[in-house]
Every structure is written in structure tokens, then in C-alpha cells.
Amino acid sequence: MRLEGITTAVTGGARGLGLATARVLAEAGCTVTIIDLPDSGGESVAKELGDAAVFVPADVTDAGQFAAALDVAEDRGGLRGLVHCAGAGRKIRLLDRDGKPGSVEDFEWTVRLNLTGSFNALRLGAERIARRDPVEGERGAIVLTASVAAYEGQIGQIAYTAAKAGIVGMTITAARDLASRGIRVCTIAPGIMDTRLLARMREDVRAALHASVPHPSRLGHAAEFGSLARQILENGYLNGETIRLDGAIRMAPR
Numbered sequence: 001m002r003l004e005g006i007t008t009a010v011t012g013g014a015r016g017l018g019l020a021t022a023r024v025l026a027e028a029g030c031t032v033t034i035i036d037l038p039d040s041g042g043e044s045v046a047k048e049l050g051d052a053a054v055f056v057p058a059d060v061t062d063a064g065q066f067a068a069a070l071d072v073a074e075d076r077g078g079l080r081g082l083v084h085c086a087g088a089g090r091k092i093r094l095l096d097r098d099g100k101p102g103s104v105e106d107f108e109w110t111v112r113l114n115l116t117g118s119f120n121a122l123r124l125g126a127e128r129i130a131r132r133d134p135v136e137g138e139r140g141a142i143v144l145t146a147s148v149a150a151y152e153g154q155i156g157q158i159a160y161t162a163a164k165a166g167i168v169g170m171t172i173t174a175a176r177d178l179a180s181r182g183i184r185v186c187t188i189a190p191g192i193m194d195t196r197l198l199a200r201m202r203e204d205v206r207a208a209l210h211a212s213v214p215h216p217s218r219l220g221h222a223a224e225f226g227s228l229a230r231q232i233l234e235n236g237y238l239n240g241e242t243i244r245l246d247g248a249i250r251m252a253p254r
Helices: 016-027 042-052 063-075 104-129 158-181 203-211 222-234
Strands: 007-011 031-036 053-057 079-084 140-145 183-190 242-245
Touching (some): 007 016, 007 063, 053 063, 063 104, 104 158, 104 183, 158 183, 222 242
């Protein structure tokens, strides 16, 4: 899919991986609608990206809000690309230090944000992309975000692992489901990315994280995630695949 001039939306686009993706897509000549929470700072991000970008506040777990945000993208030229980066996790163990069971409320919150939010991205994004006329055999593409935790979840990540593994599992099914509509679906599973949270860690802790990555021995850059998202949108033969972006790391139990 040629990106110059197409309409895209990025959830979680005000920070981290989503922000980097929004920048990459704007640089590629896309119109970008940034979808994020009201207090995310999305307005300033949209201003930074210039006329190509607008910010629409929405919660991806709220179908009405999310649909309305995607309608803004739709009105800017017809949605063809959606990169869904919104997500987060809460640390939960099956048993706490006193032997009490972990919080089902925290589990459900994590699954709702990450997995239900991704389901909303698929169904609401596909509804709009399917309205486009095919170009070179396709109407558009959706990129989801999982995590290497889907494969090697660490202690305390059981809810996050369940949600991200669900996204990996949905990917091929969604691609098959939407194939007749000419819509591709892929997922990126990032490893340890250099986020604002990690930037606050002590240097020795950061050095240990760098050393845990086989090659290159460093944390991933958000721009590398954005670059891969762009390549997935552009490459018409990439479909139904989850791609690890992790420097060949395999996570230890803790």
C-alpha cells in the first residue's frame, strides 16, 4: 500500500510507541489521527506534527468513543491504515506474599484494555476500511501491538501475558476473517523498548537490561517500532503474522 496521501489512525499516539509511529507515518506523507486519552498530551503532539495530524481524545475500551474518533479519521479522507498501540498492564501474582489470591479486578482491567481494546480496533477499524475502493488489490491494513510477554511472560505478568497472547492468537484469525474484504492484519510483539519509565531507572539496572539482549545489546527504540509498523502497512504480502521486535531476547522468569 502506498502511504503518500492515505488516511491513518494511531491509538496511544501521544506517547511511546504510538507517538513514534505517528511521527513515522506523518513523515511518510500520511494524514494521521492520533487517538489517546484526554490527559495524554495529544494536542501538543498533533501541533508538533503539523497539518497532517489531529488529536481526538478517546478510550479504546469505550466502543462509542473509539468509533467517534475513527469517524474523525474517516472524514479526513477515508481510513485505510490503523496502528493500534494503546495498552498497559498491572502487576499481578497468583498468590501474594501472604498467600492471598491475586486481584481479579486488576486481571480484568488489563485484559479489557489490551485484548478488548484490540478487538475494538479490529472490528471498528475494519468497518471503516472496508468502505474504501481496492487499490492494487487491497483496501487497507490494521497493525496490532502484542509483546514478547505473550511468549515468555515474567512473574507478575500473568494478566498482561494473557491479554497479549490473546492478541497474537487473534492475528491469523482476523487476517483470515478480513481477507475477503481486502484488509490485512499483522501484529508487532516488541521486547524491552526504551520508554520514559525505563529512562528513570538507575544506570546499573539499565546496563543489565542492555546486556540481556543478544544483539544489538541495547533497548529497542520507539522509532524502530514505528518503522516496522510503516513497513507492514506498505508491504502488501505481509498478512496474518506476528513479528517479534526484540533483538533476539527470550525473557527470564523475572
